[in-house]
Amino acid sequence: MRVQPGLADCFHQRDDITQAVVSHLGSLWPDFQFLQADIGATAPPINRQFDVVTAFEVLYYVKDIPKMLETMSRVGRACVVSYCGPAVSCFERPMRKMEVAGRATFAFGDATWQVAWWRPGG
Numbered sequence: 001m002r003v004q005p006g007l008a009d010c011f012h013q014r015d016d017i018t019q020a021v022v023s024h025l026g027s028l029w030p031d032f033q034f035l036q037a038d039i040g041a042t043a044p045p046i047n048r049q050f051d052v053v054t055a056f057e058v059l060y061y062v063k064d065i066p067k068m069l070e071t072m073s074r075v076g077r078a079c080v081v082s083y084c085g086p087a088v089s090c091f092e093r094p095m096r097k098m099e100v101a102g103r104a105t106f107a108f109g110d111a112t113w114q115v116a117w118w119r120p121g122g
Contacts, residue, residue, distance in 0.1 A: 019036050022034045022035065048075070050076055050077065051077050052079070053075055055068070055081040055082075057083075059091055073098075073121075074120070081115070081116055082113050083114050085111070091114075099118060101119055102116070103115065
């Protein structure tokens, strides 16, 4: 796998790379706005809508998954999540209550991920 120059350094220097990735993406595409926020916070600091809201590899840290999905749906015109392992059973229950537009599965080595996406209100 080829990693963009500069981005590989983020993976080696930090445990939490989200802000470094956001900064790097902003330097690659300066006409777009990228934001990293704790969407599971009691009052997420988000008072606008975004074209896409993603949650990749974070469900393992979320205490209230239904609330997170509700917040994602409130602030995103399109939403996508990925999850694997023990998160699958915790995540599937709240996802059944939503109108999911699509699902996919992909594997790498011994791990298999589930991906789901939806458009809130449509």
